[in-house]
Amino acid sequence: MTQLANQTVNQMPSSDSAPLLEIHDLEVGFRTQRGLVPAVRGVNLTLYPGQTLAIVGESGSGKTTTAQAIIKLLAGTGQVTGGQILFEGRDLTTLTAAEMQAVRGREIGYVPQDPMSNLNPVWNIGFQVAEAIRANSDLRGKALKQRTIEVLQEAGLADAADRLKQYPHQFSGGMRQRVLIGIGLSARPKLLIADEPTSALDVTVQRQILDHLATLTRDYGTSVLFITHDLGLAAERAEQLVVMYKGKVVESGPSQEILANPQHPYTQRLVAAAPSLASRRIQAKKNQDAPAPEIFSAGGTDTALITRATERELAASGKDLISVEGITKMYRIRTSGLKHDELLAVNDVSFGVKKGTTTAIVGESGSGKSTVAKLILQLESLTSGRIEFEGRDVAGLKGRELLNFRRRVQPVFQDPYGSLDPQYNVGNTIAEPLLAHRVGTKKERQKRVLELLEQVSLPAATQFRYPSELSGGQRQRIAIARALALKPDVLVLDEAVSALDVLVQGQILNLLTELQTELNLTYLFITHDLAVVRLVADNVCVMQKGRIVEAASTDDVFDNPREVYTQDLLAAIPGGDFEFGR
Amino acid sequence: MLWYTGKRLLQMIPVFFGATFLIYFMVFSLPGDPIAALYGERPPSPAVIAQIRAEYNLDQPFIVQYLLYIGNFFQGDLGTTYSGRSVSDVMASAFPITARLAMLALAFEAFFGILVGLIAGLRKGKLFDASALVVSLLLISVPTFVIGFVLQFVFGVQLGWARTTVSGAAPLDELILPALVLASVSFAYIVRLTRASVSDNLNADFVRTATAKGLSRPRVVTVHVLRNSLVPVITFLGVDIGSLMVGAIVTEGIFNINGVGGTVFKAIRLGEGPTVVSFIAVMVVIFVLANLLVDLLYAALDPRIRYAK
Numbered sequence: 091m092t093q094l095a096n097q098t099v100n101q102m103p104s105s106d107s108a109p110l111l112e113i114h115d116l117e118v119g120f121r122t123q124r125g126l127v128p129a130v131r132g133v134n135l136t137l138y139p140g141q142t143l144a145i146v147g148e149s150g151s152g153k154t155t156t157a158q159a160i161i162k163l164l165a166g167t168g169q170v171t172g173g174q175i176l177f178e179g180r181d182l183t184t185l186t187a188a189e190m191q192a193v194r195g196r197e198i199g200y201v202p203q204d205p206m207s208n209l210n211p212v213w214n215i216g217f218q219v220a221e222a223i224r225a226n227s228d229l230r231g232k233a234l235k236q237r238t239i240e241v242l243q244e245a246g247l248a249d250a251a252d253r254l255k256q257y258p259h260q261f262s263g264g265m266r267q268r269v270l271i272g273i274g275l276s277a278r279p280k281l282l283i284a285d286e287p288t289s290a291l292d293v294t295v296q297r298q299i300l301d302h303l304a305t306l307t308r309d310y311g312t313s314v315l316f317i318t319h320d321l322g323l324a325a326e327r328a329e330q331l332v333v334m335y336k337g338k339v340v341e342s343g344p345s346q347e348i349l350a351n352p353q354h355p356y357t358q359r360l361v362a363a364a365p366s367l368a369s370r371r372i373q374a375k376k377n378q379d380a381p382a383p384e385i386f387s388a389g390g391t392d393t394a395l396i397t398r399a400t401e402r403e404l405a406a407s408g409k410d411l412i413s414v415e416g417i418t419k420m421y422r423i424r425t426s427g428l429k430h431d432e433l434l435a436v437n438d439v440s441f442g443v444k445k446g447t448t449t450a451i452v453g454e455s456g457s458g459k460s461t462v463a464k465l466i467l468q469l470e471s472l473t474s475g476r477i478e479f480e481g482r483d484v485a486g487l488k489g490r491e492l493l494n495f496r497r498r499v500q501p502v503f504q505d506p507y508g509s510l511d512p513q514y515n516v517g518n519t520i521a522e523p524l525l526a527h528r529v530g531t532k533k534e535r536q537k538r539v540l541e542l543l544e545q546v547s548l549p550a551a552t553q554f555r556y557p558s559e560l561s562g563g564q565r566q567r568i569a570i571a572r573a574l575a576l577k578p579d580v581l582v583l584d585e586a587v588s589a590l591d592v593l594v595q596g597q598i599l600n601l602l603t604e605l606q607t608e609l610n611l612t613y614l615f616i617t618h619d620l621a622v623v624r625l626v627a628d629n630v631c632v633m634q635k636g637r638i639v640e641a642a643s644t645d646d647v648f649d650n651p652r653e654v655y656t657q658d659l660l661a662a663i664p665g666g667d668f669e670f671g672r
Numbered sequence: 673m674l675w676y677t678g679k680r681l682l683q684m685i686p687v688f689f690g691a692t693f694l695i696y697f698m699v700f701s702l703p704g705d706p707i708a709a710l711y712g713e714r715p716p717s718p719a720v721i722a723q724i725r726a727e728y729n730l731d732q733p734f735i736v737q738y739l740l741y742i743g744n745f746f747q748g749d750l751g752t753t754y755s756g757r758s759v760s761d762v763m764a765s766a767f768p769i770t771a772r773l774a775m776l777a778l779a780f781e782a783f784f785g786i787l788v789g790l791i792a793g794l795r796k797g798k799l800f801d802a803s804a805l806v807v808s809l810l811l812i813s814v815p816t817f818v819i820g821f822v823l824q825f826v827f828g829v830q831l832g833w834a835r836t837t838v839s840g841a842a843p844l845d846e847l848i849l850p851a852l853v854l855a856s857v858s859f860a861y862i863v864r865l866t867r868a869s870v871s872d873n874l875n876a877d878f879v880r881t882a883t884a885k886g887l888s889r890p891r892v893v894t895v896h897v898l899r900n901s902l903v904p905v906i907t908f909l910g911v912d913i914g915s916l917m918v919g920a921i922v923t924e925g926i927f928n929i930n931g932v933g934g935t936v937f938k939a940i941r942l943g944e945g946p947t948v949v950s951f952i953a954v955m956v957v958i959f960v961l962a963n964l965l966v967d968l969l970y971a972a973l974d975p976r977i978r979y980a981k
Contacts, residue, residue, distance in 0.1 A: 210878040
């Protein structure tokens with residue numbers, strides 16, 4: 091497969107000049123007590139000047155390790171155990187530390203993954219940018235400061251001159267990522283390695299930043315090695331794709347070709363699972379009015395989801411199970427001294443949820459969507475407005491009645507690592523709500539745990555294991571099982587799949603859909619990801635700055651978005667310019 | 673920041689009164705008659721005792737004694753010891769010596785502790801790191817007086833590099849050996865604290881990014897690893913200023929230094945209320961000021977910490 095892929099790359103018309111970066115049979119391993127554990131096993135790739143190449147794969151596929159091996163910044167005990175990394179014909183693996191220092195920054199720029207942790211919190215922004223310029227040029231004093239401001243302005247921070255003395259914690263995630271992009275490009279390197287540069291950001295911010303990055307690299311003629319887990323994003327941003335799986339390249343070639351006609355089963359699964367692509371496919375299918383099943387790429391694990399989404403009837407008629415009327419939540423923020431500022435986190439929000447349906451609340455961070463979830467779960471008190479559950483006002487519930495309400499409305503949270511107690515084994519974790527609500531005897535609870543594990547498709551033996559031994563997807567299944575333990579009517583899913591890899595995300599979404607049909611559950615689905623919404627939701631409320639700006643059925647929102655904001659969100663789903671199912 | 677500092681200084685007032693009151697009460701409640709202890713075998717005549725009692729206000733109820741003491745305190749009169757020396761005199765001779773000893777010890781433990789900790793953190797798992805860990809464990813587990821006597825014997829008696837005891841004026845060079853002894857335990861803690869902090873920060877994302885910028889290794893270590901690692905160490909050092917000022921009793925005893933520790937110890941045994949309370953009051957102020965200094969340094973080292981006004 092790899093050889094075949096290389097041939098394709100070498101036949102590219104742009105190969106009139108010598109390649110900028112060539113990786114031959116690269117092998118990287120991590121030294122552990124049990125010997126060398128290979129992480130990258132024989133990777134080959136070729137990048138020509140001015141080209142953009144994306145490495146795609148899920149976490150653990152070795153894509154980041156490959157990138158870090160190029161600039162010799164492997165984490166911990168990692169080391170290159172074989173192969174060559176030729177940069178302009180020079181083998182980087184043989185360079186000394188001092189020679190490598192001259193390559194980093196000046197020849198190869200690096201934009202890291204998480205903007206929150208990649209700037210030193212104790213130095214101001216100006217210092218950290220100036221430091222990078224200083225290390226790679228002779229600029230000092232006034233000229234250095236001038237260049238620092240220029241670099242930041244080029245990266246999209248218009249008021250850079252006034253913000254040099256500010257610290258990273260005073261910048262938003264998107265602004266920090268701009269700073270990091272500025273640093274990476276400050277010395278006009280020939281190659282820029284961008285490792286998931288926007289995964290931690292809101293979709294609209296992501297789009298702006300990637301557009302900006304594309305413009306900059308095109309203007310400077312910089313080649314880009316783009317690392318991402320999102321196939322749709324990769325296809326949109328790069329001409330060449332390299333798909334990695336378990337340390338190996340399973341497929342490589344021009345993006346359009348791979349997406350339209352994936353050869354390797356793993357790539358096929360990735361293409362099928364990527365929500366950004368799946369939601370596009372649903373759209374494509376609906377618009378073409380062609381119910382041909384070939385429209386789904388082969389091996390699509392999301393076939394069921396897509397079928398359900400395309401065939402979705404308007405939500406069942408009848409009375410609302412949950413009805414929210416004009417709810418408002420105001421937070422008081424202390425500014426200085428005794429003064430307070432008032433923040434309207436949720437501003438006059440109304441919507442209704444019918445039994446057995448899924449309502450998605452979509453918005454960027456800070457839009458108030460999570461606050462709505464907390465208000466419905468009775469974890470925060472209302473400032474004004476009314477929330478009804480089965481026609482009863484839930485605002486004043488106390489004691490026994492509140493407990494009963496909690497039994498019927500259960501939450502599942504975003505972080506599968508933080509929401510499970512590491513000291514509790516899985517069985518105890520799932521049984522805990524039963525115990526808290528004094529349901530059944532010990533034996534009955536035990537039986538229920540096994541039943542729940544089966545419902546979320548985990549083996550019975552899982553009950554004796556601890557969260558640290560489980561993957562993110564397994565943990566999220568356990569969180570769902572725990573939420574289902576009390577046989578609730580409503581699940582409030584707050585970014586429940588956002589932290590998961592695409593393939594796992596697809597599985598969990600499938601599971602949720604099955605459970606909904608089986609148990610007649612009602613979902614309130616809080617997310618920032620419109621692509622996921624397309625797959626699971628019946629109705630959508632789009633929130634911006636505490637208000638619902640648009641509320642309609644999913645089909646309506648995707649077919650005729652009325653608000654500019656909704657259109658922006660939709661446009662920000664990657665893979666938009668792509669043709670499927672030729 | 674100014675507002676915050678002012679607020680913290682104001683907080684010292686209740687701390688000061690609370691501490692002096694408690695200490696005065698404790699000394700007052702100590703068993704035994706201080707006058708009798710003063711004269712030992714040959715008790716003086718009842719008239720003399722009564723006269724001394726009146727002179728030191730010992731015939732008044734506790735609360736009156738305390739208020740009289742505080743009243744005098746604010747007029748600059750700290751009272752006299754039972755041997756007739758004024759307490760301010762005793763303080764003026766004891767505090768500079770202890771302060772010199774404590775500052776020297778602080779300088780030693782900060783400099784060597786951070787240096788050794790940094791190298792150990794950078795070479796985690798290597799020989800230097802392993803030896804540093806063993807030595808620091810040894811220093812923590814062996815009592816100070818053992819370390820004191822051993823160093824006194826080796827350097828003072830056998831090698832003759834230092835004086836075994838410190839002369840009355842306690843010049844700086846004679847205090848080097850006692851300061852090393854005094855610093856030993858804290859040195860060990862600082863080594864371990866710095867080492868852990870450095871090895872944590874070495875793996876931080878921003879350190880990798882700094883290297884990717886093309887910075888040299890020394891610059892990455894000093895600018896991006898060391899400063900971030902110093903935050904917990906500074907906290908420890910600040911708290912340590914207080915204990916070094918107070919906790920030098922053992923070391924002062926070994927090297928026969930007339931510092932604060934020995935003086936307070938003697939005063940407690942004699943039940944000299946004014947002496948004990950005056951010393952403690954000054955120590956309380958030092959403690960509070962040292963803690964304030966730490967909090968301010970903390971904010972200077974880590975810009976994310978901004979104290980609410």
